[in-house]
Amino acid sequence: MPTGLVEELEPLVRRVLAPNPSPFTYTGTQTYLVGTDAELAVIDPGPDDPDHIAALVAAIGGAKVVAIMCTHTHRDHSPAADPLKAVTGAPIIGCAPLVIESDIPRADAPFDQSYTPDRVLSDGESITGEGWTLTAVATPGHTSNHLCFELEETKALFTGDHVMGWSTTVVVPPDGNMADYMASMEKIYERADRVYYPAHGAAVEKPQQLVRGMIGHRRQRERQILKHLADGPAVIPDMVAKMYVGLDPRLVPAAGQSVLAHLLDLENRDVVKDTGEGWGLVRA
Structure with missing residues (x-):
């Protein structure tokens, strides 16, 4: 999909791809516009890139932005929140702020120090607009502040980096925690979501099947480690x-x-x- 264009995935969901491809972001960060022509939410506004922000503003058109929502605060997800708020006047609502200072070389994008939410959502809290409801699902592991968002009307889950459509997620200590990640994977495996919309990669049409495979993959990695240490x-x-x-x-x-x-x-x-x-x- 070309960057900057709007793709409709279902009546309440549209997607805009940011121009930030990399070995860790695949084709780039996918920003989702969720809602109607009257009211919508923006999920994972992405990097602070002028072209991407302009594409989002064009896609929003005359709709009221009820909330700018971030799944977590890595720099490929949340930096566009502030400039988009400046244009739309919408509040930033979603994950908690988090900045980790570490001497450990980081393989993922560093944390966004500019992220200042107007409201932090706890597990099970919701945002509503005309014809839609988005509910937070706490999924720590990739980061301790990671949230997914459920579109209740269509049973779609916006999974951020917790589950991606092209690769397993990176779990980087000290904030990334494998035990939390596995517990969060089990948590969403027990849900009945119809489809996942990740921040990177294609939509996941068979969520439980993918999650089961990812849990198995992590357990296999653990067995490999123990075999080497034997x-x-x-x-x-x-x-x-x-x-x-x-x-x-x-x-x-x-x-x-x-x-x-x-x-x-x-x-x-x-x-x-x-x-x-x-x-x-x-x-x-």
Whole structure:
């Protein structure tokens, strides 16, 4: 899909692609306009890019923007919220503000320090407009402040980066938490959503099937880690080289952070420990 154009996905949902493709954003961030020609909400306004903001303003037309909603505060999702608010007068409503300062090399987009919501939604809280209702579904894991939004009238779930249409999400410590991510995956697996609209990648027409596969994938990664450690302590780069054969070199840091997230989860469960010479199994 070309950037800047409006694509109707269903009567209450339109999509505009931002011009920010990368190894981590796929074709770019997808901003969703949810509602009618009278009232709508904007989900994940995207990067602070003048062309993208102009495309959103054109797509909004004469509609009243009831809310500018962000699933989380990585810089490919929320920076356009403030300039879009300046144009439309709409409040910024959604996830909590979050800025993590860390010396750990980050594989995902850094946090947006400019994000200042007018209202933070808790799990189960809703925003309404003419003919539509969006309800927050708390899904920590990718980030601790991550929310999905359910369009109640059509059982569509806007999944941000929690579930993407092209890849598994990156879980990057210290804020990204594998145990929280797995619990959030189980949470949405138990729901009855009809379709997922992710911030990156195609719509997911068989949500439960995809989520089941993603949960299985993470459990398989955990088993791989434990198998490597059964031979003795190991360091993360060596584990990545064995577990991610043929991986795009640009994604190697992300793979390392994912392995670290698994190791920290296993450490919290007293399965592994940092030996000082690498990670090793906790022997009974």
